[in-house]
Amino acid sequence: xxxxxxxxxxxxxxxxxxxxxxxxxxxxxxxxxxxxxxxxxxxxxxxxxxxxxxxxxxxxxxxxxxxxxxxxxxxxxxxxxxxxxxxxxxxxxxxxxxxxxxxxxxxxxxxxxxxxxxxxxxxxxxxxxxxxxxxxxxxxxxxxxxxxxxxxxxxxxxxxxxxxxxxxxxxxxxxxxxxxxxxxxxxxxxxxxxxxxxxxxxxxxxxxxxxxxxxxxxxxxxxxxxxxxxxxxxxxxxxxxxxxxxxxxxxxxxxxxxxxx
Numbered sequence: 001x002x003x004x005x006x007x008x009x010x011x012x013x014x015x016x017x018x019x020x021x022x023x024x025x026x027x028x029x030x031x032x033x034x035x036x037x038x039x040x041x042x043x044x045x046x047x048x049x050x051x052x053x054x055x056x057x058x059x060x061x062x063x064x065x066x067x068x069x070x071x072x073x074x075x076x077x078x079x080x081x082x083x084x085x086x087x088x089x090x091x092x093x094x095x096x097x098x099x100x101x102x103x104x105x106x107x108x109x110x111x112x113x114x115x116x117x118x119x120x121x122x123x124x125x126x127x128x129x130x131x132x133x134x135x136x137x138x139x140x141x142x143x144x145x146x147x148x149x150x151x152x153x154x155x156x157x158x159x160x161x162x163x164x165x166x167x168x169x170x171x172x173x174x175x176x177x178x179x180x181x182x183x184x185x186x187x188x189x190x191x192x193x194x195x196x197x198x199x200x201x202x203x204x205x206x207x208x209x210x211x212x213x214x215x216x217x218x219x220x221x222x223x224x225x226x227x228x229x230x231x232x233x234x235x236x237x238x239x240x241x242x243x244x245x246x247x248x249x250x251x252x253x254x255x256x257x258x259x260x261x
Contacts, residue, residue, distance in 0.1 A: 024053065024221055026209070027063045027070040027079040031156075033180045033245065034084045034102070034207070037064045044245035045084050048101050048238060049209060052228030058221070066154070068135040077214030080221060086205045088137040095210030096222045099229055101238070102247070105175040105201040106138060111163055111194060116170065118198045122148070128169035131159035138172050139203045157181055157188065164190040172202065176247065 026049060028035045034045040041047040042062050053060045063070075063079060074082040075094055086106075087097060108125075110116045118124055122141045129149045133156055137143060151168050153159045159171045160181060171178075175197065182192050209225060211218040232238040 022057050022059055023061065024058050024081060025061050025063060025079040026081045026083050027065060027074050028082065028084045029067040029070055030064055031067075031084050031177060032184070033176060033247070035062075035064070037062075041245075044242065044247050045102060045207065047241050047245065048229075048232070049083060049225075051237060051241065052101070052225055052232055055228040055231050056224040058224055058228070067133070071135060074210065074212045075214065077212045080212055080215060080217070081225075082210040082212075083208070085208050085210050086137050087208055088140070091137065091210060094213070096213055096218050098209040098211070098222060099226050100206035100208055101229055102207040102242075104205055104207065106203045106205050107173060107175045107178070107201045108198040109160070109163065109171040109173050109178055109195055110169065110198060111166070112196050114169065116198060120200050125170070129167075131162055131168045131171040133159065142172070142202065157185055160195075161187070161189055164188075164194055170198075174205070175201070 026046075028045075030036045031043075032039060033043055035043040039046075041050070046062055050060055065073070070079075070082055073079050082095060085091065085095075087100070091097065108116075108118060108130075116128065122139075122145050125142075125145075125148055129151055131151050131153055132138065134152050134154055142148070151159075151162070153162065156171070156173050156177055159168070159173070160178070162168045163171050178195075178197070179192075181188055182190070182195065211222050211225075229238070232241075
């Protein structure tokens with residue numbers, strides 16, 4: 001009988017240990033509509049990640065904090081993974097990068113009534129004061145252009161308000177983030193009628209989960225997550241979630257006439 005109890009205890013112990021290994025903590029920022037503590041399903045990115053995890057036996061938890069802190073806490077292994085993260089070469093050296101689960105355009109946003117010359121080259125932005133967010137990656141050329149006048153702020157929302165109040169000339173921003181904030185944020189002092197997006201876009205960006213290489217489980221978690229994501233893509237579930245959350249080709253307001261572009 002004592003042997004039987006010992007065997008049962010060992011089975012329960014190993015089952016609990018295995019279960020604990022399947023818990024994966026995901027850290028991110030408030031970045032509507034991708035991720036947000038008060039959004040349905042924590043946002044479209046969180047919903048995709050939760051479904052991918054459910055298919056491979058991972059139990060995800062989602063944690064929201066300032067972006068710089070999220071990056072550092074995942075880097076050091078406090079959390080398993082970072083998400084809502086654009087790809088960059090430097091990040092790929094620090095984190096283990098998943099397959100992309102969303103893509104979007106990185107754009108320049110200006111206040112209607114201004115005449116900005118943007119020909120697609122970073123040099124053409126030299127005359128302007130440009131709002132960027134602390135810790136975000138944009139494009140390699142833009143981020144390396146130290147001759148540009150970059151106004152670094154804590155959030156896209158603050159940058160948009162600076163733009164509408166004539167404190168900066170341009171904002172570098174994710175297109176879906178801009179449209180969501182302009183349509184839904186009561187703190188924003190303007191509407192779609194007050195801004196326009198310059199063409200061409202700065203870049204087409206992919207969004208990823210980035211696992212902490214400081215934790216021994218990162219290879220297993222990366223492999224499992226990619227497997228779950230591929231399963232969603234093959235049976236159409238990812239597209240269903242994107243449509244459910246309104247992640248569709250955006251209808252933009254009329255663009256500002258600009259003979260210089």
